[in-house]
Amino acid sequence: xxxxxxxxxxxxxxxxxxxxxxxxxxxxxxxxxxxxxxxxxxxxxxxxxxxxxxxxxxxxxxxxxxxxxxxxxxxxxxxxxxxxxxxxxxxxxxxxxxxxxxxxxxxxxxxxxxxxxxxxxxxxxxxxxxxxxxxxxxxxxxxxxxxxxxxxxxxxxxxxxxxxxxxxxxxxxxxxxxxxxxxxxxxxxxxxxxxxxxxxxxxxxxxxxxxxxxxxxxxxxxxxxxxxxxxxxxxxxxxxxxxxxxxxxxxxxxxxxxxxxxxxxxxxxxxxxxxxxxxxxxxxxxxxxxxxxxxxxxxxxxxxxxxxxxxxxxxxxxxxxxxxxxxxxxxxxxxxxxxxxxxxxxx
Amino acid sequence: xxxxxxxxxxxxxxxxxxxxxxxxxxxxxxxxxxxxxxxxxxxxxxxxxxxxxxxxxxxxxxxxxxxxxxxxxxxxxxxxxxxxxxxxxxxxxxxxxxxxxxxxxxxxxxxxxxxxxxxxxxxxxxxxxxxxxxxxxxxxxxxxxxxxxxxxxxxxxxxxxxxxxxxxxxxxxxxxxxxxxxxxxxxxxxxxxxxxxxxxxxxxxxxxxxxxxxxxxxxxxxxxxxxxxxxxxxxxxxxxxxxxxxxxxxxxxxxxxxxxxxxxxxxxxxxxxxxxxxxxxxxxxxxxxxxxxxxxxxxxxxxxxxxxxxxxxxxxxxxxxxxxxxxxxxxxxxxxxxxxxxxxxxx
DNA sequence: CGATAATTGTGACGGATTTCACAGCGTCGC
DNA sequence: GCGACGCTGTGAAATCCGTCACAATTATCG
Numbered sequence: 001x002x003x004x005x006x007x008x009x010x011x012x013x014x015x016x017x018x019x020x021x022x023x024x025x026x027x028x029x030x031x032x033x034x035x036x037x038x039x040x041x042x043x044x045x046x047x048x049x050x051x052x053x054x055x056x057x058x059x060x061x062x063x064x065x066x067x068x069x070x071x072x073x074x075x076x077x078x079x080x081x082x083x084x085x086x087x088x089x090x091x092x093x094x095x096x097x098x099x100x101x102x103x104x105x106x107x108x109x110x111x112x113x114x115x116x117x118x119x120x121x122x123x124x125x126x127x128x129x130x131x132x133x134x135x136x137x138x139x140x141x142x143x144x145x146x147x148x149x150x151x152x153x154x155x156x157x158x159x160x161x162x163x164x165x166x167x168x169x170x171x172x173x174x175x176x177x178x179x180x181x182x183x184x185x186x187x188x189x190x191x192x193x194x195x196x197x198x199x200x201x202x203x204x205x206x207x208x209x210x211x212x213x214x215x216x217x218x219x220x221x222x223x224x225x226x227x228x229x230x231x232x233x234x235x236x237x238x239x240x241x242x243x244x245x246x247x248x249x250x251x252x253x254x255x256x257x258x259x260x261x262x263x264x265x266x267x268x269x270x271x272x273x274x275x276x277x278x279x280x281x282x283x284x285x286x287x288x289x290x291x292x293x294x295x296x297x298x299x300x301x302x303x304x305x306x307x308x309x310x311x312x313x314x315x316x317x318x319x320x321x322x323x324x325x326x327x328x329x330x331x332x333x334x335x336x337x338x339x340x341x342x343x344x345x346x347x
Numbered sequence: 348x349x350x351x352x353x354x355x356x357x358x359x360x361x362x363x364x365x366x367x368x369x370x371x372x373x374x375x376x377x378x379x380x381x382x383x384x385x386x387x388x389x390x391x392x393x394x395x396x397x398x399x400x401x402x403x404x405x406x407x408x409x410x411x412x413x414x415x416x417x418x419x420x421x422x423x424x425x426x427x428x429x430x431x432x433x434x435x436x437x438x439x440x441x442x443x444x445x446x447x448x449x450x451x452x453x454x455x456x457x458x459x460x461x462x463x464x465x466x467x468x469x470x471x472x473x474x475x476x477x478x479x480x481x482x483x484x485x486x487x488x489x490x491x492x493x494x495x496x497x498x499x500x501x502x503x504x505x506x507x508x509x510x511x512x513x514x515x516x517x518x519x520x521x522x523x524x525x526x527x528x529x530x531x532x533x534x535x536x537x538x539x540x541x542x543x544x545x546x547x548x549x550x551x552x553x554x555x556x557x558x559x560x561x562x563x564x565x566x567x568x569x570x571x572x573x574x575x576x577x578x579x580x581x582x583x584x585x586x587x588x589x590x591x592x593x594x595x596x597x598x599x600x601x602x603x604x605x606x607x608x609x610x611x612x613x614x615x616x617x618x619x620x621x622x623x624x625x626x627x628x629x630x631x632x633x634x635x636x637x638x639x640x641x642x643x644x645x646x647x648x649x650x651x652x653x654x655x656x657x658x659x660x661x662x663x664x665x666x667x668x669x670x671x672x673x674x675x676x677x678x679x680x681x682x683x684x685x686x687x688x689x690x691x692x693x694x
Numbered sequence: 695c696g697a698t699a700a701t702t703g704t705g706a707c708g709g710a711t712t713t714c715a716c717a718g719c720g721t722c723g724c
Numbered sequence: 725g726c727g728a729c730g731c732t733g734t735g736a737a738a739t740c741c742g743t744c745a746c747a748a749t750t751a752t753c754g
Binding site for chain 2: 001002004005007011012016019035036037038063072074075076080081082088089092093094096097098101102106107108109121124126127128132135136139140143144146158166167168170172176177178184186188189190191192193194195196197198199200201202203265266267269270286289290293305
């Protein structure tokens with residue numbers, strides 16, 4: 001009869017039309033609607049045909065009448081009950097979204113097997129114990145369910161819901177559900193979608209990304225020093241380990257409390273803070289830019305390499321304390337560590 | 348070339364195969380794989396064909412080799428960066444999901460325009476200020492983004508991401524995105540999906556649901572008394588308003604602190620508690636069952652209707668205080684209210 | 695060693711969905 | 725009044741996707 005895709009597009013049209021009406025627009029042409037909904041004009045006309053809604057040539061479609069017509073088609077006459085099963089992070093977030101958006105047309109109930117959650121109210125939605133789920137769903141005449149249960153628990157929950165009379169299930173779990181054919185099931189599997197996204201990101205530029213990417217993340221080496229707890233003045237440390245100071249940091253000295261050694265820009269994001277010294281053998285402008293964004297106060301390049309002038313220039317502008325150690329990452333780390341031990345002894 | 352759906356199915360196959368391998372299974376037939384993935388056997392074979400992976404007749408497909416082959420196909424050789432834009436409820440929940448599942452194959456960074464969020468770490472993922480997003484995404488070579496921004500903000504965020512080199516976007520916002528054709532966009536619009544679910548729940552049983560549903564939620568009338576704050580013994584109240592006690596409640600008296608009047612079972616969920624008196628003119632078994640599940644201590648039917656024997660029986664079993672007021676909902680509420688006022692004066 | 699049984703790989707088919715193309719029609723300008 | 729223009733509605737073509745059916749292949753058993 002009418003296909004899943006068509007229904008989902010009509011839902012999208014309705015949203016567009018509602019926005020247009022709020023802007024005071026009364027008539028719209030198929031190609032305008034198409035542009036707003038990111039489909040083709042022919043598609044729009046064909047979709048509007050199946051819900052028996054006609055426009056007039058040279059004026060287009062009546063916006064208000066369209067909304068009414070689509071609402072009658074999509075929502076039907078009665079208020080729907082929606083059960084959300086699994087009140088974890090995702091479940092709560094979806095409740096917040098959905099209750100706000102659809103509370104006029106539907107009411108929500110949530111179920112969870114955790115007794116600590118049962119009895120609470122989240123975002124205006126009552127959370128109940130999953131033990132009584134089947135009975136309650138049947139009593140309330142609920143026909144729509146959202147599954148946000150952990151992997152592995154989806155099938156049994158779905159079975160119970162179907163026994164209770166549920167006709168449509170939206171599941172965020174990766175488990176494929178085995179249910180009667182007349183049950184509508186929609187999968188919103190985030191991990192699977194991400195994997196598709198990964199694939200098409202790679203295919204888009206014909207595999208050339210690999211070589212280029214290798215340059216961005218060159219060496220997989222990551223030495224993490226133990227947290228020192230004690231602060232350390234970079235100026236003293238630099239002298240002690242025989243490193244050359246290229247650009248000075250803040251006028252009143254630069255203090256750090258952690259050292260992070262590694263070349264992966266991506267790891268830098270999780271490790272760097274405004275009191276981290278970064279030890280790296282990748283003297284690139286890019287690394288410096290990221291370091292700046294992370295408020296890293298000091299960077300130590302190794303192997304005695306002279307950074308390019310533009311790198312030095314940027315460091316000076318940012319007030320980043322830049323030093324160059326004559327030895328490699330491993331030795332530099334060792335020296336800094338030793339310096340720390342001595343400092344501790346003195347204290 | 349290879350279709351979106353095929354990629355998503357292959358992702359599903361890989362998950363199934365991984366589970367099988369963990370169970371120690373080495374070979375699998377197409378029809379077994381098909382059953383686990385909820386597709387047909389022919390589909391499986393055709394999909395495996397496109398990734399150039401062959402099984403052997405009479406033994407089936409090698410599970411480990413399949414996983415390797417699919418991973419090479421899906422993930423490619425390098426580690427991917429994924430940017431999540433919009434750290435609201437939904438964003439956080441997705442981070443929790445995705446970081447756990449995919450942290451081996453990818454690293455995550457989050458962006459938000461709220462300065463209070465920037466600098467924090469959520470689920471092991473660094474949250475940064477959206478101001479620097481474009482630059483950082485470019486520097487990190489990120490090609491995949493997840494959009495969990497509020498409605499209306501999706502297009503501009505997507506534009507910035509595409510400028511920064513992003514190739515794939517997964518968006519949870521309802522806004523249709525206008526982007527170059529070579530950008531992969533996947534919409535996970537929860538509201539739109541819910542609307543489809545509503546539609547198919549209704550169509551499934553041929554529209555017969557309407558009449559039946561009307562019986563479940565008969566009268567849209569809801570009188571809410573103000574919160575009383577003071578407790579009230581039902582036994583005293585019943586005598587005062589001239590109601591007949593059908594079943595006694597707990598032996599030591601039943602106290603309530605709120606009264607809820609209405610016939611909508613669904614509203615009951617949000618209003619009822621273990622100290623609420625329920626006033627209803629719907630003397631159905633269903634209402635009593637829901638009330639029991641909500642731990643409602645007392646129910647008052649109106650208009651002097653005699654509840655059916657099975658209703659009385661169930662109330663007695665549950666220890667629910669059941670009374671019948673001779674007058675209608677409005678008058679009953681008025682009488683109870685008056686009783687409250689008097690009780691307050693005495694106190 | 696040959697028959698058998700079961701499965702894979704794939705050409706061909708069919709259904710669904712989208713796009714194309716054009717007839718029909720109302721409106722505007724002259 | 726009437727011709728030109730632009731949009732709608734829809735038959736027809738094209739495309740995509742999934743299923744069927746069968747030849748090819750390989751282990752097993754007698």
